[in-house]
Amino acid sequence: MSDHTTTEAEETEEELAVEAALESRHGHPSDSVYVLIAVGLAALTAIEVGLYYLKASTATAMTLLALMALKFAIVVGFFMHLRFDSPVLRRVFVGGLTLAVTIYIIILLMFGILHF
Amino acid sequence: MSEIAAHPPAHHADARHQTSTGISNEKLAMWAFLGSECLLFGALISTYILYRHKAVSGPTPHSLYDIPFTSVSSFVLLMSSLSMALAVAAIQRGDERRLRVWLSTTALLGSIFIGGQIYEFTSFIRRGMTIRTNVTSGAFFVLTGFHGVHVTLGIIMLLSLVNLSIRGRIPQAKAEVIEIAGLYWHFVDIVWIIIFTVVYLIP
Numbered sequence: 001m002s003d004h005t006t007t008e009a010e011e012t013e014e015e016l017a018v019e020a021a022l023e024s025r026h027g028h029p030s031d032s033v034y035v036l037i038a039v040g041l042a043a044l045t046a047i048e049v050g051l052y053y054l055k056a057s058t059a060t061a062m063t064l065l066a067l068m069a070l071k072f073a074i075v076v077g078f079f080m081h082l083r084f085d086s087p088v089l090r091r092v093f094v095g096g097l098t099l100a101v102t103i104y105i106i107i108l109l110m111f112g113i114l115h116f
Numbered sequence: 117m118s119e120i121a122a123h124p125p126a127h128h129a130d131a132r133h134q135t136s137t138g139i140s141n142e143k144l145a146m147w148a149f150l151g152s153e154c155l156l157f158g159a160l161i162s163t164y165i166l167y168r169h170k171a172v173s174g175p176t177p178h179s180l181y182d183i184p185f186t187s188v189s190s191f192v193l194l195m196s197s198l199s200m201a202l203a204v205a206a207i208q209r210g211d212e213r214r215l216r217v218w219l220s221t222t223a224l225l226g227s228i229f230i231g232g233q234i235y236e237f238t239s240f241i242r243r244g245m246t247i248r249t250n251v252t253s254g255a256f257f258v259l260t261g262f263h264g265v266h267v268t269l270g271i272i273m274l275l276s277l278v279n280l281s282i283r284g285r286i287p288q289a290k291a292e293v294i295e296i297a298g299l300y301w302h303f304v305d306i307v308w309i310i311i312f313t314v315v316y317l318i319p
Contacts, residue, residue, distance in 0.1 A: 028208075031205055034198055038194065038195060042194060045190055048312075048313065049183065049317070052316075056319045064317050064318055065313065065318075067313070068312075071309045072309055072310065075197060075305055075309065078201075079198075079200070080298075081295075092144065092147045093147050093151050093154075096150070096153075096154045096155065097151065100155045100157075104161070107166075108162060108165060113165055
């Protein structure tokens with residue numbers, strides 16, 4: 001009797017887990033959208049490499065940093081699903097990232113590497 | 117607080133894993149870990165930026181870079197993120213065969229990237245730039261080496277998951293295991309996106 005109850009409970013748990021797996025796909029991009037995102041990322045990388053061969057200037061460096069930030073946001077938002085996941089996860093990650101960026105910008109300012 | 121209430125606990129396989137945030141502890145832990153990794157890599161990247169023009173002897177990384185070669189490596193790692201995303205999507209649909217195909221592809225692409233890094237390091241050492249040559253080369257090898265170690269650990273993790281999947285230990289119900297491994301792999305990719313721009317492309 002107890003064996004039967006245990007098996008039933010296990011089956012229910014597995015069904016719930018499968019349901020959760022399907023539910024977690026809800027709102028996520030389809031495979032073809034993932035491929036399109038990857039093509040976009042590859043194109044951005046090609047632009048970055050093209051910019052490297054232009055004459056070095058502040059404008060080129062700023063454009064490269066902007067493209068880097070865009071690629072970063074695309075991977076985090078779509079491939080890592082942060083755009084679709086709970087805001088709690090966004091806060092945890094963005095919190096760490098903001099802390100890191102702030103600390104290291106302050107350090108680079110202190111050492112005179114960055115200037116306002 | 118209201119956001120937490122707005123996201124009811126996920127229907128997880130095990131009721132013991134239900135949490136007040138609606139997110140499994142494992143997934144939350146991985147995101148917290150990745151947040152802390154931002155600080156680690158931030159420190160290494162800042163150190164490189166601090167020392168990039170401080171070399172007083174020997175060749176510097178900038179004089180030895182092979183940008184076309186590194187661009188191809190970057191492209192390979194970027195495409196491994198695509199195959200990882202496809203692996204996660206496959207297991208969420210319950211397609212275990214495709215899961216194994218995409219996980220193996222990701223591990224292969226990661227191995228190609230590591231092969232490229234080993235080739236690059238060997239080439240630099242042959243041309244007279246070792247980790248001890250100057251402060252710039254030291255900062256460069258530590259930063260890219262740390263990243264390489266992360267990629268290598270990711271490859272080991274992916275191959276272990278392929279092995280577990282072959283033995284039938286990763287059914288659709290355990291899709292979150294792959295999702296968490298995917299988070300780590302994508303993080304390794306975004307760190308390289310920053311390294312490629314800040315270290316290689318910006319003079």
